[in-house]
Amino acid sequence: MSAATSPAASAAPAGKRRGYDGVAVTVPVTIPYVRYSTRSAHWWLGRALAELIRGAGIAKGEVDGVCVSSFTLGPDTAVGLMQHLGMSPRWLDHIPMGGASGVVALRRAARAVQAGDADVIACIAGDTNHVDSFRNTVSQFSRFAQDAVYPYGAGGPNASFALLTDYYMKHYGASREDFGKLCVAQRDNALKNPHALMKKPLTLQQYLDARPITDPIHLFDCVMPCAGAEGYLVMSEERARALKLPYARVRSTIERHNAFPEDPIQFRGGWAMDKDALYEHAGVAPADVDFLETYDDYPVINAMQFEDLGFCAKGEVAGFIRANEFTIDGSFPFNTSGGQLSVGQAGAAGGYLGFVQALRQLTGGAGRTQVKDAKIGVVSGFGMINYDRGLCSGAAILERGATQGEAA
Amino acid sequence: MTEPLVKPKKKNPVLRTRLATLPPVPRSRTALGLTRAAAEGVFEMQVCADCGTVQYPPREVCGSCLSEHLAWKPVDNRGELIATTTLRHSNDLYFRERLPWRVGTVKMAAGPSVVAHVHEDCAEGGSVRLTLKLDRSGQAVLHALPEKDTPNMNDAPQLRESTCDPKFRRVLVTDGKSATGMAVAKAMLEAGANAVFLGDASTWKTVPAFDKLVASDPRLQVVELDVTDTDSVDRLAASIGGKVEILVNTADYLRDGGILNRKDVNLARDAMEVNVLGLMRLAQAFGPGMCFRAADGSNNAVAWVNILSIHAHAALPARGAWSASKAAALSLSHTLRAELRGAGVRVMNVFPGPVDEEWEQLTPPPKIAPSGLAKAIVKGLQDGVEDLYVGDIAEELRTRLRENHKAVERELGQ
Numbered sequence A: 001m002s003a004a005t006s007p008a009a010s011a012a013p014a015g016k017r018r019g020y021d022g023v024a025v026t027v028p029v030t031i032p033y034v035r036y037s038t039r040s041a042h043w044w045l046g047r048a049l050a051e052l053i054r055g056a057g058i059a060k061g062e063v064d065g066v067c068v069s070s071f072t073l074g075p076d077t078a079v080g081l082m083q084h085l086g087m088s089p090r091w092l093d094h095i096p097m098g099g100a101s102g103v104v105a106l107r108r109a110a111r112a113v114q115a116g117d118a119d120v121i122a123c124i125a126g127d128t129n130h131v132d133s134f135r136n137t138v139s140q141f142s143r144f145a146q147d148a149v150y151p152y153g154a155g156g157p158n159a160s161f162a163l164l165t166d167y168y169m170k171h172y173g174a175s176r177e178d179f180g181k182l183c184v185a186q187r188d189n190a191l192k193n194p195h196a197l198m199k200k201p202l203t204l205q206q207y208l209d210a211r212p213i214t215d216p217i218h219l220f221d222c223v224m225p226c227a228g229a230e231g232y233l234v235m236s237e238e239r240a241r242a243l244k245l246p247y248a249r250v251r252s253t254i255e256r257h258n259a260f261p262e263d264p265i266q267f268r269g270g271w272a273m274d275k276d277a278l279y280e281h282a283g284v285a286p287a288d289v290d291f292l293e294t295y296d297d298y299p300v301i302n303a304m305q306f307e308d309l310g311f312c313a314k315g316e317v318a319g320f321i322r323a324n325e326f327t328i329d330g331s332f333p334f335n336t337s338g339g340q341l342s343v344g345q346a347g348a349a350g351g352y353l354g355f356v357q358a359l360r361q362l363t364g365g366a367g368r369t370q371v372k373d374a375k376i377g378v379v380s381g382f383g384m385i386n387y388d389r390g391l392c393s394g395a396a397i398l399e400r401g402a403t404q405g406e407a408a
Numbered sequence B: 001m002t003e004p005l006v007k008p009k010k011k012n013p014v015l016r017t018r019l020a021t022l023p024p025v026p027r028s029r030t031a032l033g034l035t036r037a038a039a040e041g042v043f044e045m046q047v048c049a050d051c052g053t054v055q056y057p058p059r060e061v062c063g064s065c066l067s068e069h070l071a072w073k074p075v076d077n078r079g080e081l082i083a084t085t086t087l088r089h090s091n092d093l094y095f096r097e098r099l100p101w102r103v104g105t106v107k108m109a110a111g112p113s114v115v116a117h118v119h120e121d122c123a124e125g126g127s128v129r130l131t132l133k134l135d136r137s138g139q140a141v142l143h144a145l146p147e148k149d150t151p152n153m154n155d156a157p158q159l160r161e162s163t164c165d166p167k168f169r170r171v172l173v174t175d176g177k178s179a180t181g182m183a184v185a186k187a188m189l190e191a192g193a194n195a196v197f198l199g200d201a202s203t204w205k206t207v208p209a210f211d212k213l214v215a216s217d218p219r220l221q222v223v224e225l226d227v228t229d230t231d232s233v234d235r236l237a238a239s240i241g242g243k244v245e246i247l248v249n250t251a252d253y254l255r256d257g258g259i260l261n262r263k264d265v266n267l268a269r270d271a272m273e274v275n276v277l278g279l280m281r282l283a284q285a286f287g288p289g290m291c292f293r294a295a296d297g298s299n300n301a302v303a304w305v306n307i308l309s310i311h312a313h314a315a316l317p318a319r320g321a322w323s324a325s326k327a328a329a330l331s332l333s334h335t336l337r338a339e340l341r342g343a344g345v346r347v348m349n350v351f352p353g354p355v356d357e358e359w360e361q362l363t364p365p366p367k368i369a370p371s372g373l374a375k376a377i378v379k380g381l382q383d384g385v386e387d388l389y390v391g392d393i394a395e396e397l398r399t400r401l402r403e404n405h406k407a408v409e410r411e412l413g414q
């Protein structure tokens, strides 16, 4: 490809970026998921906002910034939702980035708080799931999907991920057993998470014996669509301390959209472009990370995130998976809530699940899923199969801030 | 290798007929450029006039240089099949009834990666050629086919969904006694049709070639049919309507004559009776039955063929009344297409130049032999196109119409 036709893209210039000093991320909330809901997205988002306010011990009017992500809120946007919820924020954002929403919301909110454009920002994501929601979301997902993917068997994300999983397995050496090991570990983790919809243990044999859905995707490679909501608050450390809230600090973040458009099929995500800038800005290395929460709509994406976030080299993921244990007390604590594969995928809330779980880990609120002495966590997001590949990627490195005891 | 299609068994009348469903219909307006190409049987994508980048999926501006000058042009259809999957689940009713369904990613030599239906004879990692076809909804889809033809390739169920192959289907030729009608019947038999019903509006007239044809193959059956007589059309539909899977309307009333050289409208009325109202009668009698059987097994009802004329697009004043009837039939065919689309029955319009038969005796060559027209129709059905231009004159007029339709009008009027 010539220079003229190549997109002018380069990695984030770490040296020039400001830090996230003074920013606190706090009050992780989850509105317990259900498989199907007769409620609308407004209900789920409203419940999340109410939980944030209750959790922070503040008045509704003290939330002066809101950031919303939802697939099923239509025809409303964040704007209509504010009237619905009786909010008058001085800062409002709507992030339609699916699985990258949790990280991207943080990026927007943290800068707004630093700049003084808002003092307390509620970041919320939620979706309902009616019996026909998923089909409607899939068939009208994007123009390119409508024109060039959905007419080809209407397999939805299963089909798109089947194609890139097929390619990845053939070229990068991961096997079904490797993917299965991750799914089994996530299920073990989910059994300790009261919010997880999957309550039964999963064995590797059950994983391997599951019925094929869209080769090579089998039943336990797929998430279960459901209804639910997640949320967190962004404010100054000063404010968090005044409210006596345990919080996490932000060491660095990245986002990238439509990375590597020249790749014939997706075998890497935008993290591969920006990971060096991420670690340099954060002043940490992959070896310093105590746990990882990835976006896991399919196991192949977990494998890509291990590589593209620098936990192993490209093509070495099979060896990495075989050499590690991914349970909460394992050598590489991973998707400690159980991830979407075992908790369920509540639409856009799926893009917050890992982020909210990371906050729990770093604020001492993870209960039985707590990773011992967790101080540094990486959260990554991935979203929006617009045509043949996921376009949005993001990651954040978070660290434990003051705990409640310290805050006093 | 594709298993050869087996001749469908006689239908069990007690079993429920599978009702027609359609693959997903919605497309952006720009993406309908693919539908236009597929309808005409060509392989075209948008190409940037400024940087040459081939665009897919269809775009409003160039994904490379942001130029707005994107033109639909023929592009290299070869590529490599870099990933495949077999769907065992679908969110759509149409595909649910046809699982498993193979799709894949093709990296085109021309640049883009495309998602396509994948023929069972294509090997992953191998070379394929892409073709644009209309699916049952009438919208364009990409099919990846083996680099070279394989035995029984067209019998693959997935490809048969996007084509109208006469093989093992039953065909009604509405005027079987004309030179074109007889040629179409022969070509259908050669293509493997299970039966051909030959409409005969003039049973009193002995045509030796017709008698010889009828005696030549037991799959041929003569049926009385006068398209100007509603009772005749209805009687035939009541008798064989449930068996017609392809209808080829060969009935035509071709006479010389414009407007001012006559003092009456009798000739025009006769032409309209056959070419326009005849089509309407046939459609009202046979259309509903074909729609009902549009998803009925491997010999489902698939296609309605109108033999029009290139002069449906541009009047030949020497045959003004006839040209008007062909133009009216073309207009009517668009309504018929819209009404049959809900079931997935395709309307193929054939636009020949002059055909070498009795009413064209004084027309100078080049003329298309009826057998050549018939072969083109069979191929059009096998390819699944919607508009079929046959012969040099038709192709030339079509090009000239695109270039300057006023010039064509003046020149045809000389």
Ligand SMILES: [Zn+2]
Pocket (backbone or CB within 6 Å): B048, B049, B050, B051, B052, B053, B062, B063, B064, B065, B066, B067
């Ligand atoms: Zn260009």
